[in-house]
Amino acid sequence: MEGQPEGPxxxxxxxxxxxxxIPGDSRQRMFHxxxxxxxxxxxxxxxxxxxxxALPGAAAAAGGHAVADVHASNRQAFAAAxxxxxxxxxxxxxxxxxxxxxxxxxxxxxxxxxxxxxAVVFCLAELPTVxxxxxxxxxxxxxxxxxxxxGGAAQTPVLGSVTESIAAGxxxxxxxxxxxxxxxxxxxxxxxxPVGRGCLITVLAALRLSYHVEYGLGVLPLLPWAIACALIxxxxxxxxxxxxxxxxxxVVVTMANRVDSYTQETLILAVACAVVAVYALLxxxxxxxxxSLLLPRG
Numbered sequence: 001m002e003g004q005p006e007g008p009x010x011x012x013x014x015x016x017x018x019x020x021x022i023p024g025d026s027r028q029r030m031f032h033x034x035x036x037x038x039x040x041x042x043x044x045x046x047x048x049x050x051x052x053x054a055l056p057g058a059a060a061a062a063g064g065h066a067v068a069d070v071h072a073s074n075r076q077a078f079a080a081a082x083x084x085x086x087x088x089x090x091x092x093x094x095x096x097x098x099x100x101x102x103x104x105x106x107x108x109x110x111x112x113x114x115x116x117x118x119a120v121v122f123c124l125a126e127l128p129t130v131x132x133x134x135x136x137x138x139x140x141x142x143x144x145x146x147x148x149x150x151g152g153a154a155q156t157p158v159l160g161s162v163t164e165s166i167a168a169g170x171x172x173x174x175x176x177x178x179x180x181x182x183x184x185x186x187x188x189x190x191x192x193x194p195v196g197r198g199c200l201i202t203v204l205a206a207l208r209l210s211y212h213v214e215y216g217l218g219v220l221p222l223l224p225w226a227i228a229c230a231l232i233x234x235x236x237x238x239x240x241x242x243x244x245x246x247x248x249x250x251v252v253v254t255m256a257n258r259v260d261s262y263t264q265e266t267l268i269l270a271v272a273c274a275v276v277a278v279y280a281l282l283x284x285x286x287x288x289x290x291x292s293l294l295l296p297r298g
Contacts, residue, residue, distance in 0.1 A: 061216025077160025088171025
């Protein structure tokens with residue numbers, strides 16, 4: 001963790017630590033185990049609640065009775081967003097008490113790299129899901145009755161939806177990425193081999209998809225996103241860019257879902273993704289290094 005040599009100034013090259021060890025600082029030695037235990041407990045509660053809320057929709061979609069028009073009020077959305085944000089903040093605070101911040105999130109130096117890095121992460125993780133979702137929708141439209149196996153999240157007013165999107169972007173990355181990775185590194189202090197890395201990525205992806213099962217068949221396009229997020233974090237600790245990319249994706253999808261025409265919805269998504277992709281490409285060109293997209297292997 002400490003004393004790591006800095007790599008080239010690529011956008012996703014923060015020189016992530018290879019292992020998590022018990023910190024030398026006396027305060028962190030004191031809170032190392034309690035902090036990790038508390039983080040694990042909060043994460044477990046978060047996942048339990050999320051999965052519990054998702055199971056009814058998953059059961060309906062599995063039986064071919066998915067309900068597309070489920071509505072929630074702003075008040076319900078605000079309450080959910082507050083709960084997820086508080087649990088995410090508690091988990092992050094517990095992790096920060098147990099480990100140095102450099103083990104949780106790679107610092108972006110300079111700070112101006114934050115948005116470009118988030119744009120690159122968006123293209124790597126979120127963009128494939130947009131494309132696969134469009135392909136899936138086009139395919140299911142041509143299969144009689146297939147749409148009844150495609151669930152969705154509850155529709156809320158704009159302000160509530162945006163609030164939930166931001167809360168999800170913050171809390172989910174802490175609970176399903178930072179927490180599990182640090183807990184594993186604390187227990188297994190040796191470097192992970194290819195098999196170990198593969199198992200870790202599989203577990204992280206499964207955790208993320210576990211509370212999206214309410215989408216029914218719609219969960220399938222999320223698989224590349226779940227794997228990409230796990231790979232990016234495991235290799236770069238780009239926690240904050242992952243949060244931003246996730247929140248932006250959720251907000252864009254929320255806005256696009258409000259139009260009646262699927263053609264218009266696809267156009268909105270395409271334009272938004274194109275804007276982010278162009279910004280990411282321009283940022284990489286400005287970086288002037290072939291290493292900008294390389295994630296350092298820990």
